[in-house]
Amino acid sequence: MYMINIKTPISEDCVNKLKVGDKISLSGTLYCGRDAVLPKLVEAIEKNEIKKFPFDFNGMAIMHTAVSPAGIAPTSSNKTEIENSIGSLSLAGVKFHIGKGSLSEKTKEVLNKYNSIFLITPAVAALLTDSVKSKKCVAYEYEGMEAFYELEVENIPAIVAIAHGTSIYD
Numbered sequence: 025m026y027m028i029n030i031k032t033p034i035s036e037d038c039v040n041k042l043k044v045g046d047k048i049s050l051s052g053t054l055y056c057g058r059d060a061v062l063p064k065l066v067e068a069i070e071k072n073e074i075k076k077f078p079f080d081f082n083g084m085a086i087m088h089t090a091v092s093p094a095g096i097a098p099t100s101s102n103k104t105e106i107e108n109s110i111g112s113l114s115l116a117g118v119k120f121h122i123g124k125g126s127l128s129e130k131t132k133e134v135l136n137k138y139n140s141i142f143l144i145t146p147a148v149a150a151l152l153t154d155s156v157k158s159k160k161c162v163a164y165e166y167e168g169m170e171a172f173y174e175l176e177v178e179n180i181p182a183i184v185a186i187a188h189g190t191s192i193y194d
Contacts, residue, residue: 033083
């Protein structure tokens, strides 16, 4: 199976070359957040408080998951708190949103507007967890396993599900 190898941070050029159905292998820094923390990041973006964070949103990849002792695996990205965060996070520079499930037409349009992409990963926690080389909490530690984490990963498999206004679910 042909895989496109991608290393973070993700460039505009990289995004422009991807199309729905492409299979990728993602390595580098991957951030993890879900229902509890993504709305807090959006609030910080809207208040222009992103300088307080020890990371840069530009070229970022975020997986919609908690980081638990059992590992990582994506949650449903169409949960209100998650899907509603995608526009603001994309505007701030996030290029890859990684999760599972179909997203709304409105979210597909927002991804297209900000040249960001939605990826889906296999729901196989053991496979994904084996790709994690290191992890550290970088924001909202009080949220426990749902805090915002920074991971160093090698070869996270994913499929482009939404790109340039087209969806794999259409």
